[in-house]
Amino acid sequence: MQPNAKDLLASHSLDILDAIPEGVFITNLEGITLYVNRMYEQLTGLSRHQVLGRQVRSLVEEGVFDLALNPEVVRKAKTVTHTQRLRNGKMLVLTGTPVFDETGALRLVITFARDITRITQLNEQVSLQKQLIEQTNEQMAYMAREQSQTTTPIFASEVMHETLNFLQTMAKTDATLLILGETGVGKDVFARYVHGQSQRSDKVMMKVDCGSISESLVESEMFGYMPGAFTGASTKGKAGYFELAKESTIFLDEIGEMPLAMQTRLLRVLQDGEIMRIGGSRPVKVDARIIAATNRDLASRIEEGKFRQDLFYRLNVATVTIPPLRERQADIQPLAEAFIRKYSAKYNKRIAFMDVTLKAMSHYSWPGNVRELENFIHSLIITHQGPIIAPADLPVSILGKEAPKTEPYSDLLQGGRSLKEIMADIESDFLDRAIRWHGSVQQVARIFKVNRSTIFRKIQKKNTDSAKDRASP
Numbered sequence: 001m002q003p004n005a006k007d008l009l010a011s012h013s014l015d016i017l018d019a020i021p022e023g024v025f026i027t028n029l030e031g032i033t034l035y036v037n038r039m040y041e042q043l044t045g046l047s048r049h050q051v052l053g054r055q056v057r058s059l060v061e062e063g064v065f066d067l068a069l070n071p072e073v074v075r076k077a078k079t080v081t082h083t084q085r086l087r088n089g090k091m092l093v094l095t096g097t098p099v100f101d102e103t104g105a106l107r108l109v110i111t112f113a114r115d116i117t118r119i120t121q122l123n124e125q126v127s128l129q130k131q132l133i134e135q136t137n138e139q140m141a142y143m144a145r146e147q148s149q150t151t152t153p154i155f156a157s158e159v160m161h162e163t164l165n166f167l168q169t170m171a172k173t174d175a176t177l178l179i180l181g182e183t184g185v186g187k188d189v190f191a192r193y194v195h196g197q198s199q200r201s202d203k204v205m206m207k208v209d210c211g212s213i214s215e216s217l218v219e220s221e222m223f224g225y226m227p228g229a230f231t232g233a234s235t236k237g238k239a240g241y242f243e244l245a246k247e248s249t250i251f252l253d254e255i256g257e258m259p260l261a262m263q264t265r266l267l268r269v270l271q272d273g274e275i276m277r278i279g280g281s282r283p284v285k286v287d288a289r290i291i292a293a294t295n296r297d298l299a300s301r302i303e304e305g306k307f308r309q310d311l312f313y314r315l316n317v318a319t320v321t322i323p324p325l326r327e328r329q330a331d332i333q334p335l336a337e338a339f340i341r342k343y344s345a346k347y348n349k350r351i352a353f354m355d356v357t358l359k360a361m362s363h364y365s366w367p368g369n370v371r372e373l374e375n376f377i378h379s380l381i382i383t384h385q386g387p388i389i390a391p392a393d394l395p396v397s398i399l400g401k402e403a404p405k406t407e408p409y410s411d412l413l414q415g416g417r418s419l420k421e422i423m424a425d426i427e428s429d430f431l432d433r434a435i436r437w438h439g440s441v442q443q444v445a446r447i448f449k450v451n452r453s454t455i456f457r458k459i460q461k462k463n464t465d466s467a468k469d470r471a472s473p
């Protein structure tokens, strides 16, 4: 260093600090503000006389800013970085550095401040947009799922004809509908059917699984909340299911599982026809048709004190009970055929039931109802080899324990079909098994001394005949 450089620098030290394009804030070890440069005044909007000679802790206590770096820098004797929010909302990033004298003793803390208000605002905007995108994505995914699930009910039984007639009449009204029935009978399918037949069908039905929303979230999910209504709430607020179901239908599935506190709130909504978001002050009119469903016996839930009687009366305006599958045997065959078509197409297979197989299936009680039937056929299609499903392909649980003990061909012995048809059935069933046993049509043709084309014809004919039989009314 030039001989007089030190003096020159010392005499201009404050000018030098003022020329630095970042805010500079200098404190002694006690945290008393000794100096702030011009850029600090510009960045913060604070003038020198507001801070010079002041203890940084008191400035924090007065709310001038929310954090002081000085104590931490002194304690650690090394550089520390933090963000600081000023009273006027500006955000700074501060880097405080200890300054030592020639003996190594800590003398001062010099803090550099940069304005990050804009970047913080941009970050906040980005996370707000992200939140909105997530909410929109959630809603879009829900809508796509809902629309892909619209199923037309399949049935043939007299009782389901009557049920569907009743539901059709109900669909034309806005009355609250309660659907009862064991698990898997199709309550969901019939709720969708009513919505699909109603004047609200151009809007997506809002399905709420009352049994799976956590008790702490159920209120905010149902009724929504205002911005900042509680810790962790989205800053934009959120619409609840009732608002999302505006001009549509809200389907309260598993209503028997709804927590008691929520039942009270729901009852009020049904009585007043209004909802209020959490933290809100203005009630909003409910414009949603309500369909509720449960597989629970609500009468015993009421007796156990788990379901409000007054809510039950409110819901029990129009009630329909979907009978279990065992009480509508006539539905089993058309349902089984629809499911075999659905899953054969899905797995690109050509598989059909023998009539005797369908008959055997109709005698099973299907305790899991249509869901059990559908799942059974789904897994059968995945594992089954060959074009025909024979009774022997059914598990003993479905075929019944007595099946092997009963007279062979007991169904066929009852009559009703020509010998030719029966033989064709047995022949194609045999060929089907032989192909599976020996691994190829060629082997079967050789072993049983028959042409390959004859084997194909017989199997195919059986398939076409059964398809025709099923197609004819």
Ligand SMILES: Nc1ncnc2c1ncn2[C@@H]1O[C@H](COP(=O)(O)OP(=O)(O)OP(=O)(O)O)[C@@H](O)[C@H]1O
Pocket: 151, 152, 153, 154, 155, 181, 182, 183, 184, 185, 186, 187, 188, 189, 190, 294, 295, 370, 371, 374
């Ligand atoms: N009549 C029907 N036609 C076509 N598919 C049906 C029919 N009934 C039920 N299903 C099918 O059976 C399965 C079970 O039906 P769903 O979920 O509607 O039963 P659920 O009564 O609502 O059962 P849970 O009480 O367990 O909710 C679904 O895959 C549904 O598509």
